[in-house]
Amino acid sequence: MLSDPVRLLDGGVAIEGRPILRGIDLTVHSGEFVALMGANGSGKSTLVRALTGLRDLTSGSLSLFGTPLEQFHDWHRVGFVPQRSGAGSGVPASVWEVVASGRLTHRRLFRPLSRDDRRAIGEALEVVGLTDLARLGVSTLSGGQQQRVLIARALAGEPDLFFLDEPTAGVDLPNQQALADTLAVLSGRGATIVLVAHELGPMAPLVHRAVVMRDGRKAYDGAPLADHEVHDPAFGEPHTHHHHAGRRDHAHAPHVAGPFEGRRP
Amino acid sequence: MIDLLSTPFMQRALIAAFLTGLAAPAVGTYLVQRRLALMGDGIGHVAVTGVALGLVTGASPTWTAVAVAVVGAFLMELIRERGHTNGDVALALLFYGGLAGGVLITGLDGQSTAPLQRYLFGSILTIAPGDVLVTMGLAAVVIVLCVGLAPQLFAVAQDEEFARVAGLSTRAYNILVAVVAAVSVTVAMRTVGLLLVSALMVVPVATAQQVTRSFRTTLALAMGLGVAASLGGVLVSALVSYRADVAPGPAIVLTSLTGFLLAWPVGLLLRQRRRRAAPFAGVVPPEHLTTEHPHEHGEECGHRAVQHGDHLDYVHDGHRHAAHEKHYDEH
Numbered sequence: 001m002l003s004d005p006v007r008l009l010d011g012g013v014a015i016e017g018r019p020i021l022r023g024i025d026l027t028v029h030s031g032e033f034v035a036l037m038g039a040n041g042s043g044k045s046t047l048v049r050a051l052t053g054l055r056d057l058t059s060g061s062l063s064l065f066g067t068p069l070e071q072f073h074d075w076h077r078v079g080f081v082p083q084r085s086g087a088g089s090g091v092p093a094s095v096w097e098v099v100a101s102g103r104l105t106h107r108r109l110f111r112p113l114s115r116d117d118r119r120a121i122g123e124a125l126e127v128v129g130l131t132d133l134a135r136l137g138v139s140t141l142s143g144g145q146q147q148r149v150l151i152a153r154a155l156a157g158e159p160d161l162f163f164l165d166e167p168t169a170g171v172d173l174p175n176q177q178a179l180a181d182t183l184a185v186l187s188g189r190g191a192t193i194v195l196v197a198h199e200l201g202p203m204a205p206l207v208h209r210a211v212v213m214r215d216g217r218k219a220y221d222g223a224p225l226a227d228h229e230v231h232d233p234a235f236g237e238p239h240t241h242h243h244h245a246g247r248r249d250h251a252h253a254p255h256v257a258g259p260f261e262g263r264r265p
Numbered sequence: 266m267i268d269l270l271s272t273p274f275m276q277r278a279l280i281a282a283f284l285t286g287l288a289a290p291a292v293g294t295y296l297v298q299r300r301l302a303l304m305g306d307g308i309g310h311v312a313v314t315g316v317a318l319g320l321v322t323g324a325s326p327t328w329t330a331v332a333v334a335v336v337g338a339f340l341m342e343l344i345r346e347r348g349h350t351n352g353d354v355a356l357a358l359l360f361y362g363g364l365a366g367g368v369l370i371t372g373l374d375g376q377s378t379a380p381l382q383r384y385l386f387g388s389i390l391t392i393a394p395g396d397v398l399v400t401m402g403l404a405a406v407v408i409v410l411c412v413g414l415a416p417q418l419f420a421v422a423q424d425e426e427f428a429r430v431a432g433l434s435t436r437a438y439n440i441l442v443a444v445v446a447a448v449s450v451t452v453a454m455r456t457v458g459l460l461l462v463s464a465l466m467v468v469p470v471a472t473a474q475q476v477t478r479s480f481r482t483t484l485a486l487a488m489g490l491g492v493a494a495s496l497g498g499v500l501v502s503a504l505v506s507y508r509a510d511v512a513p514g515p516a517i518v519l520t521s522l523t524g525f526l527l528a529w530p531v532g533l534l535l536r537q538r539r540r541r542a543a544p545f546a547g548v549v550p551p552e553h554l555t556t557e558h559p560h561e562h563g564e565e566c567g568h569r570a571v572q573h574g575d576h577l578d579y580v581h582d583g584h585r586h587a588a589h590e591k592h593y594d595e596h
Contacts (some may be wrong), residue, residue, distance in 0.1 A: 010348045020313070039574050052430045052432065053429070054426055054430065075430065075432030076430055078430060080427055080430035080431075081428050082424065085424075088299050089298045089299075089422065089423050090297040090299065090300045091294055091298040091474060091480055092471065092474055092477055092478050092480065092483060093479060094478055094479035097419070097479055097480050097481065098423065101416065101419060101420035101424075101428075101431075102418060103421065104417060104428070104431050104433065105431045105432055107415070107416065109413075109414065110414070135479070136478065137478040137479070140478075140539070140543075142546070153427070157431070170323075223580075231588070
């Protein structure tokens with residue numbers, strides 16, 4: 001369909017002359033929950049940065065909601081949850097203020113917050129379960145809670161399409177579960193979600209489709225995979241712990257594996 | 266004292282101090298938020314060249330300073346954005362180039378550096394009526410931009426990538442902050458002087474954050490503290506003017522620093538209290554470690570009650586006691 005939220009044709013990204021992504025075709029349909037997976041350095045984060053316009057494509061074409069990126073101005077339809085950065089800002093900021101900055105896509109210059117803005121901010125805080133902590137400084141929260149603040153910020157803009165870059169990295173299991181619950185609510189409302197993750201954990205049941213990146217190319221696009229399948233050597237990831245563990249397991253017997261066969265039961 | 270306050274030059278000084286105190290911390294908050302606290306200092310040094318150009322050519326030093334400072338701020342922002350040079354190295358290059366250029370240009374004309382001194386350390390009491398009008402106009406522009414565009418400037422400084430995906434032109438906002446910083450440096454030039462201007466941008470913000478938890482209250486409180494320090498410094502220097510020669514610039518900066526010294530222990534106490542009252546994380550242990558306890562915990566017992574999941578833990582000599590049936594559990 002022409003108005004698919006994301007439509008990338010033959011996309012390539014080179015950073016300072018070094019080709020990072022090559023020949024990527026990716027279409028995300030409305031309401032789909034896509035997991036972008038792959039090893040560190042496989043290009044999954046670069047891909048999501050290209051899809052949000054943070055990285056210029058060096059080849060290929062990208063359109064969002066049927067509009068070529070260069071002419072796309074409906075940024076209120078897009079919500080971005082970046083990787084949590086380690087360095088905080090030099091001035092304290094409250095949870096509420098950070099979430100409120102998610103409304104900027106709807107606000108005009110030199111105008112105060114409207115009642116609609118305040119309602120959206122309140123709802124976003126409620127969905128991620130941080131209403132009680134709204135007045136606290138962001139820097140006093142735990143890593144998992146900070147990640148939920150960033151998700152609430154994207155939610156406050158009430159977008160149709162979400163990009164999340166490794167929201168579960170460094171987050172403990174209860175907080176991962178809280179994230180998964182939030183994403184389930186969004187997905188249930190019909191939002192389109194593109195999630196970058198190294199491992200899915202509690203989010204696995206929500207995913208409709210998995211895309212696995214390998215060395216800057218798309219290695220797999222189809223039904224959801226279990227975490228250990230993504231790291232299968234068939235996807236060209238020779239340096240993970242799975243590989244070494246596998247070699248030790250099979251030290252005394254030659255092992256022949258099919259491309260989608262899990263290394264370990 | 267009343268006589269002194271009613272003199273025209275003193276009234277001009279107080280107006281200039283009030284506006285400087287309001288404008289400098291407003292833009293300073295954004296510089297501190299980006300961890301560019303010393304940027305004001307860098308622009309101040311570059312502006313020295315501008316003032317020297319004005320003195321030598323006979324043009325208004327205020328306007329030549331504005332022009333050169335804006336160009337310098339623009340360059341700093343470009344160097345920072347390109348990221349090839351370390352941010353603080355870029356600042357240092359401009360620092361020394363600006364200061365050396367200013368002193369050199371003044372010397373070229375065979376002038377002494379005495380007029381330049383007035384701009385380096387401020388000479389608020391010699392401000393002409395025309396200068397006050399220029400200061401008022403520029404300060405108003407700085408304040409309107411810093412307060413009116415607060416949501417956008419906050420978002421860009423807080424998370425640049427998010428702001429870009431939200432459709433904001435982050436480069437335009439970054440350059441705007443740099444230019445506004447340059448303008449407020451020249452606004453503050455006559456009151457605190459180019460070499461001390463950064464103090465009025467940074468110290469009130471540092472003082473405010475000792476007690477605040479949100480950006481908006483930090484911005485508002487920093488502006489209030491800036492005004493208090495500026496007016497206080499001018500009054501102090503006027504009061505002692507019969508006995509000693511105290512320049513208003515250093516008096517303003519030292520008043521501001523005194524404020525920080527007073528706020529610092531308050532901030533320490535506040536943070537400590539908040540940390541102690543923060544709820545305990547983690548699940549309640551399944552095993553019951555019962556403990557003997559001589560009295561009943563409650564509101565009156567004097568032990569700190571801290572939320573832990575669905576109940577309260579009473580903090581007690583390094584223990585945490587939670588009520589359970591007729592006894593207390595160790596948590």
